[in-house]
Amino acid sequence: MTYQEKKSIVSLFSTILIFIGYCLYMYPRHPGGGLESAATFQYWGSFVLILTLFSVVAHIIISIIFNIYYRITTREKEPSFEDELDKLIGLKAFRNSFFLFVSGFLFAMGSLVFYQPSQAMFIILILAGFISDLAGSITKLYHYRKGV
Known part of the structure; x- marks a missing residue:
């Protein structure tokens, strides 16, 4: 298995663990009361903001730990360059991830149009956001395994 495949797998599992762990942490803090109260908006706003920051920091830490572990176990350095295949796979993963996030964003805005809470x-x-991150990692893993 190549470095890129291992990195994609680590990214996939870390995304799932970070998201589930954060949701389990924040679920008990959900405010009671009405659906449209100020506390509810504050909760969801802080949920999104803190999840974004926590996810970025956690991914950076996991990436550093992965690179250290990879170097110790294989006695190889991580690749310091990207060839055309790596760039093409990264672009395909970004395209799929972006498409899913924009679709979700439009769906979320549509829920407001149809008077959903x-x-x-x-x-x-x-x-x-979660599904688009997963799709990016899965796309990378798929293309590194099967080719472009």
């Missing part, structure tokens, strides 16, 4: 919009946005 604002919580539905936040949940759809959060899930769209």
Whole structure:
């Protein structure tokens, strides 16, 4: 298995663990009361903002740990360059990820048009971000295994 495949697998599992762990951490903090209260908007706003920051920091830390572990176990350095295949696979992964996130964003805005609670919009946005991140990792793994 190549470095890129291993990195994609680590990214896939870390995305799932970060998202599930953060959701389990934030679920008990959900405010009671009405669906459209100020506390509810504050909760969902902080949920999205903190999830974004936490995810970025956690991915950086996991990437550093992965590179250290990879170097220790294989006695090889991680590749310091990207060839055309790596760039093409990265672009395909970005395309798929971006398409899914924009679709989720439009779906979230559509939920407001059809008078759904604002919580539905936040949940759809959060899930769209999660699914788009998974799709990017899965696309990379698929193309590194099967080719372009």
